[in-house]
Amino acid sequence: MPSADPGDWAAPAAAGPVDAIVTLPGSKSLTNRYLVLAALADDASRLRLPLRSRDTLLMTQALRDLGIDIVDAADDARDWIVTPGPLRGPAQIGCGLAGTVMRFVPPVAALADGPVTFDGDAQARIRPMRPVLDALRAVGASVDDGARGSLPFVIGGQGHVPGGSVTIDASASSQFVSGLLLAGSRYDDGLTVTHVGTPLPSEPHVAMTVETIRDAGGIVDDSESDTWRVEPGPLSGLDVVVEPDLSNAAPFLAAALVTGGSVRIPGWPHHTSQAGDALRDILDIMGAEVRLERGGLTVSGTGTINGLDIDLHDASELTPVVAALAAFADGPSIIRGVAHIRGHETDRITALSQELQRAGVGVHERADGLRITPGRLTPSPWRTYADHRMVMAGAVIALSAAGTRIEDPGTVAKTLPTFIALWDAMLAGSGR
Numbered sequence: 552m553p554s555a556d557p558g559d560w561a562a563p564a565a566a567g568p569v570d571a572i573v574t575l576p577g578s579k580s581l582t583n584r585y586l587v588l589a590a591l592a593d594d595a596s597r598l599r600l601p602l603r604s605r606d607t608l609l610m611t612q613a614l615r616d617l618g619i620d621i622v623d624a625a626d627d628a629r630d631w632i633v634t635p636g637p638l639r640g641p642a643q644i645g646c647g648l649a650g651t652v653m654r655f656v657p658p659v660a661a662l663a664d665g666p667v668t669f670d671g672d673a674q675a676r677i678r679p680m681r682p683v684l685d686a687l688r689a690v691g692a693s694v695d696d697g698a699r700g701s702l703p704f705v706i707g708g709q710g711h712v713p714g715g716s717v718t719i720d721a722s723a724s725s726q727f728v729s730g731l732l733l734a735g736s737r738y739d740d741g742l743t744v745t746h747v748g749t750p751l752p753s754e755p756h757v758a759m760t761v762e763t764i765r766d767a768g769g770i771v772d773d774s775e776s777d778t779w780r781v782e783p784g785p786l787s788g789l790d791v792v793v794e795p796d797l798s799n800a801a802p803f804l805a806a807a808l809v810t811g812g813s814v815r816i817p818g819w820p821h822h823t824s825q826a827g828d829a830l831r832d833i834l835d836i837m838g839a840e841v842r843l844e845r846g847g848l849t850v851s852g853t854g855t856i857n858g859l860d861i862d863l864h865d866a867s868e869l870t871p872v873v874a875a876l877a878a879f880a881d882g883p884s885i886i887r888g889v890a891h892i893r894g895h896e897t898d899r900i901t902a903l904s905q906e907l908q909r910a911g912v913g914v915h916e917r918a919d920g921l922r923i924t925p926g927r928l929t930p931s932p933w934r935t936y937a938d939h940r941m942v943m944a945g946a947v948i949a950l951s952a953a954g955t956r957i958e959d960p961g962t963v964a965k966t967l968p969t970f971i972a973l974w975d976a977m978l979a980g981s982g983r
């Protein structure tokens with residue numbers, strides 16, 4: 552049993568139904584794709600309302616280290632102006648624990664004119680990387696990873712990458728495919744990536760990659776399943792507004808169900824490639840009233856939370872909060888299809904199993920997910936394993952388990968540094 556630390560967060564319980572409007576910052580996945588494409592473009596880009604969090608600041612720093620200029624816009628400091636330039640080595644890139652940095656930047660670094668070293672947090676060193684490194688070698692880049700297949704490694708930038716065709720097993724992460732495609736337009740012969748293996752996870756994220764490359768004028772053929780062809784050619788600067796991060800909406804919307812209240816997220820896009828949009832269906836199945844209107848998405852709890860049996864293969868990053876919400880349901884739930892999240896920030900299946908059980912929930916760990924049987928919630932220490940989404944899941948549990956203490960809440964800054972302030976503001980309207 553972990554002991555209480557003064558740095559723990561005494562996450563608040565809800566005193567009554569929430570009734571809140573929660574304005575969320577931009578999407579991590581969109582921000583980091585736009586940044587990479589802007590760095591590879593022929594002219595400057597403007598990213599409006601990008602996310603500023605640990606993962607996106609690591610991305611800006613990585614690209615700056617490679618010679619790209621990224622500054623706040625003079626007329627609106629919330630925006631970034633990205634001015635591309637020659638990609639330079641030597642450089643040392645810190646990936647933190649950001650999958651998007653460790654998988655998206657190496658294919659860019661291969662275009663630099665010198666060696667680029669990559670490393671990251673201790674937990675980042677065990678996140679899977681080998682398919683990206685092998686693919687880069689196969690298309691003519693130089694990679695030295697000491698045969699580890701993980702961080703740290705050196706990409707020996709040679710000023711250009713021949714490109715061509717490569718087959719990879721991306722069943723451990725869709726980011727392997729996305730990273731290669733994002734840089735592929737700038738390879739001499741472009742790039743054709745074919746996935747073999749068990750089905751690709753997080754498919755909407757690859758669709759997002761294709762869409763954003765096209766936004767920048769790149770040519771991508773995705774007409775064949777599991778094969779993507781990026782033609783060689785220039786990319787244009789972007790002027791884009793970053794959508795709110797829909798996956799980060801999960802804990803707030805969950806609070807509407809848990810408390811029988813209502814939460815509105817302004818700016819919820821009506822058409823989006825974000826995987827988090829799946830929340831609309833998931834919460835509907837769980838018994839919420841879900842309304843997407845011009846003013847945003849409103850989710851209202853109805854007093855009943857249904858258990859569900861759901862395959863989250865396409866939206867696996869929602870697993871921690873959906874698992875926490877399932878702890879409040881009127882019956883058992885199964886979350887399946889997410890074996891690969893054992894390689895996310897932490898082994899999320901084991902982490903959720905341990906913390907939910909300590910909080911009084913019945914959990915059976917499956918190879919590919921969790922079976923959750925609601926139980927009487929008891930206040931407990933909630934460990935977070937350097938995982939932002941474990942902080943969010945713990946906050947949902949704490950809503951009805953006063954006295955829950957969440958370890959290392961600062962880790963939530965990976966994608967949502969303002970989480971605790973937004974959470975407190977939401978609950979301020981619940982009678983707290």
Ligand SMILES: O=C(O)C1=C[C@@H](OP(=O)(O)O)[C@@H](O)[C@H](O)C1
Nearest residue numbers: 580724725726752753756867868
């Ligand atoms: O490309 C992206 O922006 C992401 C892809 C997904 O990764 P996996 O395919 O590894 O699940 C997702 O879980 C992650 O949060 C973000």
Ligand SMILES: C=C(OP(=O)(O)O)C(=O)O
Nearest residue numbers: 648649650651868895896
């Ligand atoms: C899996 C996630 O992050 P990453 O981009 O580091 O893979 C996540 O945000 O849930």
